[in-house]
Amino acid sequence: MKKLGSLALAIILAMTVLAACGNNNKEASDGKMYIPVISKGFQHQFWQAVKQGAEKAAKEFDVEITFEGPETETQVDKQIEMLQAALDKKPAAIAFAALDSKAATPLLEKAKSSNIPVIGFDSGVDSDIPITTAATDNIAAAGLAAEKMAELIGGKGEVALIVHDQTSRTGIDRRDGFKKRIEEKYPDIKIVDIQYGGGDHLKSTDLAKAIIQAHPDVKGFFGANEGSAIGVLNAVTELKKDGKIIIVGYDSGKQQLEAIRSGKMAGAITQDPIGIGYWSVKAAVQAKKGESVPKMIDTGFHWYDKTNIDSDEIKPLLYE
Structure with missing residues (x-):
């Protein structure tokens, strides 16, 4: 009887441990x-378009995402x-677009030590921990924006940048990609200011207005994401500078x-946000299964203006 009692106790303890594991591991609890x-x-x-792409991949590969x-x-x-x-x-794996790579590093180290594959997307993570990153080549894309700006202002004059941040990979790469292309190819173009609006259109509006007032001869602005570009647009409109200042945006x-x-x-x-979301989940599935994935997944970029905005190539990449 004593042995049977000990056996029953051992079974109960084992079931408790298994239940606890099931509660903490979604893969074990629902089979996905x-x-x-x-x-x-x-x-x-x-981000809503990125979500759409992630959900498309989740359905295709029969996995659960949040x-x-x-x-x-x-x-x-x-975010941390x-x-x-x-x-x-x-989780089985995690897809992460870091606002601040340094702040996230301790938790990413924890993921690595727990054998949880990390997939970077969009800005990715400035670290060797991610298996891969699904993103736009932001340096090259911002370089193209600089080329278009130079063409539009006649190759000379003052320009300024409103960037979403200086801590994420996208913020750094778009700023540097634009800046370096101007410095390397256009000696008659001067970047008079770079400001960071956190992607907030109201803050970006105030920053752009301050730059215009400090540099009344500024000929162009690069807004490095959606909120930054809208901020510049609002500033130019409010100061009645329509047609006098060239605006080049992103997204x-x-x-x-x-x-x-x-x-x-x-x-x-424009990027391909649906593609970014799709590949972040697909790569996570592949990494968890031990399949090989490239270190970078380039999801592409394009320039668009009123001449091609409704073209078959560009229209599917745009979102409202």
């Missing part, structure tokens, strides 16, 4: 691989909390599309 996708924000339509991000792209602490919560669920969104069609904005660089 669980992959949290943590983006940089929700406030721009860009898609989340902080309310604004300045909330680094909030989301990453911690995701890791606590012991799309309803206001940018309307501005480009009307001629208020010269054009913009």
Whole structure:
């Protein structure tokens, strides 16, 4: 009887441990691989398009995903909390677009030590930990934006940049890609200021207005994401500088599309946000299964303006 009692106790303890593991591991609890996708924000339509792509891949590969991000792209602490919560669920893999790579490093190290593959997307993660990153070549894309700006202002004059941040990979690469192309190829173009608006169109408007007032001869602005570009557009409109200042944007969104069609904005660089979301989840599945994936997945970019905005090549890449 004593042995039977000990055996029963051992079985109960084993069942308790198994139940606890099941509660902490979504893959075990419902039979599907669980992959949290943590983006940089929700406030721009860009992220909704990335979500659409991630959901498409989740359906195709029969996995469970969650898609989340902080309310604004300045909330680094909030994003880190989301990453911690995701890791606590012991996912099969994780897709992550870092607002601040340095701040995320300790948790990414934790993921690595727990054998949870990390997939970077969009801005990715400035680290060797991610298996791969699904993203636009932002240096090359911003370089193309610089080429178009130079062409539009006649190869000389003052220009300025409004960038979403100086901590994420996208912010750094778009700033540097534009800046280096101008410095290397256009000695008669001077970058008079670079400011960071957190991707917030109201803050970006105030920054652009201050630059215009400090540099009344500025001929062009590069807005490095949707919110930055809309901020510049608003500033130019409010200061009645329409037609006097060239605006080159990045991404799309309803206001940018309307501005480009009307001629208020010269054009913009578009990414493939649906492709970014799709590949982030697909690569996570492949990594978890031990399949080889390339170190970088280049999801492409294009220049669009009012001449090609409705073309078969560009239209599917734009979102409102």
